[in-house]
Amino acid sequence: MTRRFKMLVFAMVILLLTAFGMVAVWAQHDDEEPVTILGTWTAKQAEQFETLLDGFGIPFRYQGTAAQRDVLLSKVQSGEPPDIVIMPGLGELAEYAEQDLLKPLNRLYEPQEYGAPWKPTGSPAEPVYWVPVKADLKSIVWYRQGHQPAHKPAPLKSWCIGMGDDGASGWPGTDWIEDLVLQRSGPDVYEKWALGTGEMKWWRSNPVHTAWEAWADLLRQDKEAAEDALLTDHRGAPDDNGLLFDGRDGCTLEHQGSFALSFYRNHAKHADLMDSAPLLPGGGSRVRAHEVTGDFAALFSARPQARELIRRLASKEGQQKWADLPDVFSANREVKPEKPQGDAVKHKVAQRLREGPRCLDASDVMAPAVRGAFYEAVLLTIARVASNQDPDLDGVLHDVQRMQDAQSAQDGDNRAAPKTVCSTR
Numbered sequence: 001m002t003r004r005f006k007m008l009v010f011a012m013v014i015l016l017l018t019a020f021g022m023v024a025v026w027a028q029h030d031d032e033e034p035v036t037i038l039g040t041w042t043a044k045q046a047e048q049f050e051t052l053l054d055g056f057g058i059p060f061r062y063q064g065t066a067a068q069r070d071v072l073l074s075k076v077q078s079g080e081p082p083d084i085v086i087m088p089g090l091g092e093l094a095e096y097a098e099q100d101l102l103k104p105l106n107r108l109y110e111p112q113e114y115g116a117p118w119k120p121t122g123s124p125a126e127p128v129y130w131v132p133v134k135a136d137l138k139s140i141v142w143y144r145q146g147h148q149p150a151h152k153p154a155p156l157k158s159w160c161i162g163m164g165d166d167g168a169s170g171w172p173g174t175d176w177i178e179d180l181v182l183q184r185s186g187p188d189v190y191e192k193w194a195l196g197t198g199e200m201k202w203w204r205s206n207p208v209h210t211a212w213e214a215w216a217d218l219l220r221q222d223k224e225a226a227e228d229a230l231l232t233d234h235r236g237a238p239d240d241n242g243l244l245f246d247g248r249d250g251c252t253l254e255h256q257g258s259f260a261l262s263f264y265r266n267h268a269k270h271a272d273l274m275d276s277a278p279l280l281p282g283g284g285s286r287v288r289a290h291e292v293t294g295d296f297a298a299l300f301s302a303r304p305q306a307r308e309l310i311r312r313l314a315s316k317e318g319q320q321k322w323a324d325l326p327d328v329f330s331a332n333r334e335v336k337p338e339k340p341q342g343d344a345v346k347h348k349v350a351q352r353l354r355e356g357p358r359c360l361d362a363s364d365v366m367a368p369a370v371r372g373a374f375y376e377a378v379l380l381t382i383a384r385v386a387s388n389q390d391p392d393l394d395g396v397l398h399d400v401q402r403m404q405d406a407q408s409a410q411d412g413d414n415r416a417a418p419k420t421v422c423s424t425r
Helices: 003-032 043-054 068-077 090-098 171-195 206-220 223-231 260-270 304-314 316-323 344-354 368-386 393-411
Strands: 035-039 060-064 084-087 131-137 140-144 253-255 271-275 290-299 358-360
Touching (some): 035 068, 035 304, 043 316, 068 084, 084 090, 090 368, 171 206, 171 290, 171 368, 206 223, 223 368, 271 344, 290 344
Parallel strands (some): 290 358
Antiparallel strands (some): 131 290
8 A cells, every 4th residue: 555545545534524524513403493483472472482491491593574464475485484483373384284384283282171172083093283372262352341341242442453564464353253153153063153063054054144244334334434444453563552552542342362461462451351242243142162373382393302392381380381481372281270359350261261161263163265265255355345335145155265266176185184173162
């Protein structure tokens, strides 16, 4: 072996060792990379969430955006999804699960700690792809303390309404429709409509059509107010205190979820709530059920750090710390609710979240294409009323039903979305 050949072999060994060292360094670097989390919480809610995560001792990088659906889709298509996504859209998560993009969460948390309708259905052996890490109550109306409204339908001029949202304009209107269907027709009809089950054309059915007609009749009371609702952000103007407290046109009521407390900011201590049923168009005094929503965590990554963060976040201890923060609520049944002598409003929300029956937000459960058609139908109805046109509810609902039919034909029986939307108790 010549000296030159020996030198060449030595150089190759050094290169290989260096390359191996680079791989080892990068592997170690990957282990130390912060867990990336994509959620919808911004401003105060984001600060609260980051405060919670700081206590877990796991490096993380959180991104909050109202345009979460578009941001997530872009990241997935580019091959760089976040380790964890937290979102209310179970229909959207179901599509990612069907594409084998989500990692199962089995054995990362205790399902029995979570009551219906948040608890996943199916046998323990089936993969579970999401866990509720925050809960919120709907089917409620907010008002200023000391100004509780009468138990009867309220006129349009009393309502603070905004349809605008950075990434999903129209969803506040779907909450109105959903609540009307739920309170008028009950949980059984509501669940079948949300899931699109059976041969019934639910979007063209009497329960959905009459609920939509009642909402359109409310909008017809003041076409200028309807136009304002179309152009107004549901959170109010930037840097204000939400629609209920910004003095907008003298409105006194807001049909909004419990997360509205974060919009009210310093005025949240002056807000109170009541069940929506008696105040809705054509409403009576009976509460048939409460609509609820959740923010569900799902895993795109199998990294141990991401799995551990999910485990801590979904645990009884993690959820208790989370729920101890202002204006945060948990679906974990082991979490101790706020005592009545503490924060009275928070106690009311927590109590209703534990009472039944409860039904998940219908549009959150629907496939994204159907949900999008729902949003568009809401906006189109308001726009037509505001411009003094016939809202053409038959045509509007026919178009959404066509989207539902196309989605059902595509899904067959393989959709990973929840099989149950409402709890019985």
